[in-house]
Amino acid sequence: MIEKPLPPGDYECCESGCDRCVWDIYREDLQEWEAAQKAANANPEPPQATPTISEQKNS
Incomplete structure (x- = not known):
């Protein structure tokens, strides 16, 4: 994710x-950010699924 541009x-x-x-340039960057x-x-x-302890041991 890009950060919201700051105005000049x-x-x-x-x-x-x-x-x-x-x-x-700011307006273009802001439009890109909004999109x-x-x-x-x-x-x-x-x-994301969190692996169980048994899955972690098998890795």
Whole structure:
């Protein structure tokens, strides 16, 4: 699972109208994170079975 992206700090945007502003990159990263969250919630991983003591001894 990827971590939720943090918005750029006030000092990171130069407000010069860059083609790829840090805010554009943040928005893209946030959309990717939201899609991953949605997919993870739609298909949760099944719980892992805990081996019994006898299974652990046989390993």
